[in-house]
Amino acid sequence: MTGTTHRTQAERRAATRTALLDATIDCLVELGYARTSVQEICARAGVSKGAVQHHFSAKAELMAAAVEHLTNRLKSELAASLTRLPSGADGIPAAIDLLWEGYSGTLATAVTELWVAARTDDELRAAIRPVDRALGRSTLEQISTVAGDLPQDRAEVLFWLTVNLTRGLALDAELGGDPKRRKQLLDEWKRIAVLLYGHG
Numbered sequence: 001m002t003g004t005t006h007r008t009q010a011e012r013r014a015a016t017r018t019a020l021l022d023a024t025i026d027c028l029v030e031l032g033y034a035r036t037s038v039q040e041i042c043a044r045a046g047v048s049k050g051a052v053q054h055h056f057s058a059k060a061e062l063m064a065a066a067v068e069h070l071t072n073r074l075k076s077e078l079a080a081s082l083t084r085l086p087s088g089a090d091g092i093p094a095a096i097d098l099l100w101e102g103y104s105g106t107l108a109t110a111v112t113e114l115w116v117a118a119r120t121d122d123e124l125r126a127a128i129r130p131v132d133r134a135l136g137r138s139t140l141e142q143i144s145t146v147a148g149d150l151p152q153d154r155a156e157v158l159f160w161l162t163v164n165l166t167r168g169l170a171l172d173a174e175l176g177g178d179p180k181r182r183k184q185l186l187d188e189w190k191r192i193a194v195l196l197y198g199h200g
Contacts, residue, residue, distance in 0.1 A: 089198030
């Protein structure tokens with residue numbers, strides 16, 4: 001009987017945590033970091049302010065956990081998509097498209113909000129930096145599976161060039177930049193990447 005109760009409590013805790021993390025991402029995207037308060041997150045998640053303290057010791061910890069929560073979902077989607085990619089040069093344009101999808105949209109909006117705030121918030125910066133680094137390492141490992149005969153060091157350069165380009169393009173999208181220009185730049189990078197990295 002006790003085991004059943006314990007599992008129910010664990011499931012309830014997990015559901016509360018997930019609701020808080022989803023609400024945090026929604027607030028970051030819709031309101032921005034400056035207007036995202038713990039009170040607003042609790043209201044959207046349907047939990048009391050006291051419940052947050054059982055899961056997160058500080059707002060910065062909650063923010064970092066929310067980004068990790070979102071990136072874990074994206075990593076699972078990425079892993080599934082990578083299994084359908086060809087290896088070697090043929091897979092490079094598709095892998096770049098996958099990275100663009102992963103590093104733009106909801107993730108890009110939420111992370112951009114946090115990194116701008118972290119510039120002047122030491123606690124927030126300390127909380128999200130390991131999350132960002134872990135995401136990079138994990139994604140690189142997944143992407144490397146489609147690199148074919150490309151040496152590891154060259155695969156890493158290709159990966160980080162793509163990540164930094166897509167982050168810049170994602171910020172351009174947030175600021176209302178020209179979508180045709182973004183597509184043109186992404187297509188040009190795919191052409192260059194195949195040319196430079198497609199033959200090992």
